Amino acid sequence: MKGLPVTSTTTLSTYTSYLLVNRDMKTSLTRVANESTVSRDTAYYEENIGNVTSVDEFVNDYKLFSYAMKAYGLEDMTYAKAFMKKILESDLTDDSSFANSLTDTRYQDFAAAFNFAGETKKAQTSVQTDDLLSSYQDSFKVEEKAIQTEVDYYEKKIGSITSVDQLIGDSRLRGYVLESFGLDATYTSKSYLKQVLTSDLSDPDSVANKASSDTWRKLAASFSFNTDGSVNGTIQTADEIENRRLDYIYNASTYPSDLLFSANQTYWEKNAASVSTATELVSDKRLLSYVKTAFDLRDTIMASSVASLMSSPSFASVYGNTELLDYFNFETDGTVTTGESALSSDQITSLAKRYKTAFQEDQKAAVDDAVSNFETRIAAVNNIDDFLTTNNDYYESDDDPNNNDTYDDVTEIWNVALRAYGIDPNEVTKSKMRKILASDVDDKKSYVNSLKDDRFVNLVKAFNFSSEGETEVPLLVQSENVINGYATAYTDQKARFLTGKELTDAKDAAEKEIEYYKTQMETISTRDEFLSNSRLTNFVLEAKGIDPKSVKSEDLRKMFESDLTDPKSYVNSLSDNTFAEIVASFNFDADGNLSTEPAGTIQQRGDTLETVNRYLRQTLEEEQGNSNSGVRLALYFQRMAPSITSAYDILGDTALQEFFTTAYSMSDYFASQDVEKQASTVKKFIDLEKLQDPEYVEKLVKRFTALYDTENGTTNSAALSVLSGVNSISADTLLAVAQLSAK
Structure with missing residues (x-):
């Protein structure tokens, strides 16, 4: 036996030789790893596998390729x-x-x-998309709350204002007033606003009356400031405060919220019934928008056509929509009969129900359409330019901000993203967006970090763009390939030996766990997050055939805190190399954070470690076979047993078949039987479902080694004696004797 100082007169039984190797497999493998040739070949593999970029490069490097082929038991196919x-x-x-x-x-x-x-390059992972869209949907409630907050502030403060300077000096009040009139506070100076508010509207030469827009005159008329800026009594009536509220909500809203619905309904009830003509009604864009929404009229229909639909039966008949005639009291010429109103109270009530239904449908569609558009388009994004490309399919040109045109602009996916992170599209140009999205958030000197704005940092983190603007492979704690490998292994473990409905149910349950695992792996960024989730740790252990109950949480933490490069670290000192392979499959740095350096290229770190471990095991078995083929077969069976799920696994593997036929003294007749008959025989003698039980496997190994020695002329086999109960000497005693004899 190579590497073992046995004298020429010492003959060890197959089982004893097997025990010498298997009793401390870690030491046996370490001995093999330290052999000069093995050590040199392993070092070459570990140092060079990460440099390979193609299949051709791999198979043409004989040292790398042959090492891997031997590791997976395919050495004979290296050619x-x-x-x-x-x-x-x-x-x-x-x-x-x-x-x-x-x-x-x-x-x-x-x-x-x-x-x-x-790995798959993608602009966003599914979790990144879900998080962004969740924030996007939340933004509407945030907007609604912010608008209501400003309304409450204005209505609480406006009654205490006693001078124009006091009003203008409060930025929130000033902004509220300007917004309610559709004016931009950014481009309105305080001095000009003061001149407007203190204008004498009876003087045609006053600032308000000479302004380019009648809006400024209306603004001045809504307050009661004297020309010196003082106030006699209150500066606004309750009715005017109500008007400011309705107009502010209307102008500040970018989404059909419940707050906007209420404001629109109040505005309609306050103004629609008092109009004297249909033309007067449709000349108010808010009233016109109300009608269009209630009757699902297209955005591009002319206001004059809407007026005719409300008053002209002939026009309505030709147009194909006579519904509006029943809701308005206009004569055929579009006027209201003297003494009547444009709508009765019953008509207002009926129309309100219709408007509410239509508004809520638009409200739902507004979000659903944008979300659906984003999900569809982001999947096709390959670079930043794709991301910033206009989606003509969703673009609309209607100029009414409360008839969905503002919202239609938001259907552009970059605007969805900006809104999700509280960024006004007017804050940033497309060229600036390119620079931001191509920034490295981990570089303190990058462009996005120079902005000193967490909103933009969070925006960049939501996508996977390189500095060149191309999509990248998402940086995850486990690569997509490794995650898929664990998913497959998990299903295999859960479906072992099951059939029919049990198999279907097990696969369905496994699929749910796999979906959870895949999703969570996109969110985990620290070791602590992973270890604190027992559902995830159980999944990993079970995928590798390990009972989670057999692993203490504190021990698992010690494994993940181990230094994989240190042979003496906790995880490397364990007898089962599977734990080190598990730890190596994760992309955590020494501090337990998601590492910015990937754990591998064409082969992940965990797979490299597994390949090396497989190579050492193959080499160990090969070396043992040089001295005793029975030991090699025993070691091979012991290694393969947990993965055997059917009799055909044994019959289809020459070595496993030899193990079985030897262990149960099968004659040559066995090999001549139909394969189904052979399979039946295997299942008769071996309980396949117990092959993951080390004690059961050991029992089979004892049987095999005893019969192997008998067939090969060693009739006084110690293993045979133990098996048949001829004496009471334990296997441990036999091993101790063998070790003493070898000295």
Whole structure:
């Protein structure tokens, strides 16, 4: 036996030799790893696998390729480069792909260890999109609350104002007044506003009367300031305060909110019935918008046509819409009969119900359309220019800010994104947006950080754009390929040995857990976040065939806090290398934060570690086989047992089949039987569902080694004695004796 100082006169049983290796597998593998050739080949693999960028480059590097092939038990196929290229290029998510079409799962395992297709570049992950759209939808309630807050502030303060300077000096009051008249506070100087407010409206040469827009005269008329800025009594009537409220809500709203609905309804009831002609009604854009919404009229219909629909039966008949005639009391010439009103109280009530239904439908569609548009378009974004491209399918030119034109502008996906983070589209140009989105938030000197505005930083974090403006692979705690690998392994574990409805139910339940895992992996950014979620940690452990109950939470934390490069660290000291492979599959830095450096390229760090561990195990078994083929078969079975799910797994693997036929003294007749009969025999002797139980596997190994020694002439096999109960010497005692004899 290579590496073991056994004298030429010492003959160890197969089982004892197996125990010498398996009792402390960690030490056995370390011994193999320290062999000069193995150490050199492993170092070469670890140092160079990260530099590979293509399948051709990989298969043409013999040292790398042969190392990996041996690790996955495919050493005999190293010559078949073309065949293995097809394996490596297979899409494992496609059941009909080349690798998946092969019955030998070693090829699928090999393909899964690499990712030559690369990770998917995307402008946003599903979680990033969901978070942005959630913030976008929340923004409307935020807007509604902010508008109501300003209304409350104005109505509370305006009664105490005693001078024009006091009004103008309060930025919130000043902004409210200007907004209510549709004027921009940014471009209105305090001095000019003061001149307007103190204008003598009876003087045609006053500032208000000479202003370019009649709006300024109306603004001055809404207050009672003297020319010196003083006030005699109150500066506004209750009716005028109400008008400011209705107008402010109307002008400040960019979304059909409940607050806007209420304001529009009040405005309609206050003004519609008192008009004297249909033309007068439609000349007020708010009243016109109300009618268009209530009767679902197209935005582009002319105001004069709406007036005719309310008054002219002939026009309404030709137009194909006579509904409006029943809701208004206009004569055919568009006038109201003397002594009557444009609408009766019953008509106002009926129309209010109609308007509410239509408004709420528009309200829902406003959000749904923008969300749907964003989800559709963001999936096709490959660079920042795509993101900033106008969507002509959603663009509308209507100039009425409360008949959805403001909202239609927001359907542009960049405006959806800006609104989600509280950014007014007027704050930033497209050229500035390009610079912001191409910034590195981790670089303190980057453009976005120079703005000193968290809103823009959060905007950048919501997307995955490179400094060149192209989409990048999202930085996650586990790569997409690794996540998919865990998902597949989890399903395999949950579906083992199940059939029929049980299998269907298990797969459905697994799919729910997989969906949860995938979603959460896009949100986790620290080690603590991951470890605090038992649903996630259980998923990872179960995917690897580990019972979560067997792992204490404090021990799991010690594993994830271990230094993978230190052979003496906690996780590296464990007998089961699977834990180190799990830790290595995560992209955490030493402090437990999401690392900005990816954990691998065509092969992730965890897969590299698994490949190395597989290589060491293959080498160990190979070396043991040089001295005793029975030991190699025993070690191979012990390694493969947990993955066996059917009798055909054993029959389809030459080594496993030999293990079985030896362990149960099968004659040559067994091999000549139909495969179904062979499978039935295997299931008769081996409880396949117990092959994940180490004690059961050990029992089978004892049986195999005893019969193996018998078949090969070692009739006084110690293992056979233990198996048959001839004596009471334990396996541990036999091992101790063997170790003493070897000294």
